[in-house]
Amino acid sequence: MTGLSLWKQNLGRVPAEVWTRTDLTSLVLADNGLTELPPDIARLTQLKMLDLGHNALTAVPDALGALEGLTDFLYLHDNRLTALPAALGRLRRLRYLNISDNPFAGWPDVVCEMTGLAELRAEGCGFTALPEPIGRLTGLRELSLRGNKLGSLPETLGALTELRLLDLRANPLTRLPAALGKLPKLEKLDLRWATSLGDATVLAELERRGCRVYR
Numbered sequence: 478m479t480g481l482s483l484w485k486q487n488l489g490r491v492p493a494e495v496w497t498r499t500d501l502t503s504l505v506l507a508d509n510g511l512t513e514l515p516p517d518i519a520r521l522t523q524l525k526m527l528d529l530g531h532n533a534l535t536a537v538p539d540a541l542g543a544l545e546g547l548t549d550f551l552y553l554h555d556n557r558l559t560a561l562p563a564a565l566g567r568l569r570r571l572r573y574l575n576i577s578d579n580p581f582a583g584w585p586d587v588v589c590e591m592t593g594l595a596e597l598r599a600e601g602c603g604f605t606a607l608p609e610p611i612g613r614l615t616g617l618r619e620l621s622l623r624g625n626k627l628g629s630l631p632e633t634l635g636a637l638t639e640l641r642l643l644d645l646r647a648n649p650l651t652r653l654p655a656a657l658g659k660l661p662k663l664e665k666l667d668l669r670w671a672t673s674l675g676d677a678t679v680l681a682e683l684e685r686r687g688c689r690v691y692r
Contacts, residue, residue, distance in 0.1 A: 478502045483509065484528075496520050507531050507552065516540035528552040530575065539564040547571050554578050554598070566590030577601055577621075589613050595639075600624050612636035623647055623667075632656045641665065649673050658682035668692040 480503035481495070488509040495504070496517035503526040511532040519540035527544070529537070530552040537553065542564025550573045553561075558579040570593045576585070577600035588597070589610040594617055601624040612633030620637070621644040628651050634640075635656025640663055647670040657663075658679040666683060668674065669691050680690050 478525075479523075480526075481505070485509065491515065493517075499523065502526070504528070514538055514541070519543040522546060526550040529556070530554045532556050534558060536560070537562065537565075541565060542567040544568065545570065548593075549573065551575070561585040561587050563587050569593050572596065574598070584608050586610065592616065595619070597621070600644075607631055607634075609633045615639065618642070620644070628673075630654050630657070635659055638662065643667070646670050651675060653679045655679060663688045666690045 479500045481498060481501055482505040484505045485508040490511065491506060499520055500523060501521050502523050504521065504524060505528040507528045508531040511534055514529065514534060514537055516538045518538065522544065524544050524547055526549045527547060534556040535558065539562045542562065545567055547568055548570045551571055552575045554575040554577040556579050559582045566587045568591050571591055572593055572595045574591060574594055575598040577598050579602055581602050584604055584607060586608060589608060592613055594614050596619040597617060598621045600621055604625040604627060607630055609631045611631065615636055616639055617637050618639050619642040620640060623644050623646040625648050627648040630653060632654045634654055638661055640660055642665045643663060644667045646667050650671045651673050652675060663683060666688055684690055
């Protein structure tokens with residue numbers, strides 16, 4: 478593994494020499510005030526981990542989708558992203574994605590194409606709904622949606638049969654899909670500060686099966 482960390486260096490832009498480091502498997506560019514990421518990122522084909530968190534990115538380039546070897550982590554949290562390019566759908570081996578704390582215009586549909594994900598963090602983005610295709614992420618073990626504006630969830634969550642942890646804290650949920658009660662491996666469901674829930678039948682079913690429900 479060959480890593481380069483430029484965390485919190487006040488760079489403003491990525492130094493050109495970084496794009497010559499085609500041996501890199503890990504690159505940290507977090508907390509640098511970056512406003513753009515050039516398409517040169519496509520040169521770093523060996524990357525398994527990329528951290529772009531805590532910057533000022535308003536977009537990421539299609540070239541990011543060329544990093545099909547990106548298997549471990551992609552951090553895009555705490556930027557100014559309003560959408561994600563369709564090209565990211567090529568990252569089907571990626572296991573961890575964090576898109577939290579971005580002002581997305583709506584759920585980025587391309588995330589549902591990233592079928593290798595085991596953990597997805599999408600907190601504090603203002604999402605009002607999840608799309609039905611989220612059920613394609615059948616390998617998810619952890620899903621964190623804390624601090625959004627979700628009033629309900631699609632029944633297709635029932636397809637996430639590997640899910641162990643579901644964090645729904647601080648959402649204005651009024652109901653839960655019946656399919657949620659059927660998730661065979663769910664160990665923890667966090668509903669704290671989700672104070673609008675009505676019928677608790679689903680929760681009772683989960684608790685009978687040993688799932689810890691926090692509310």
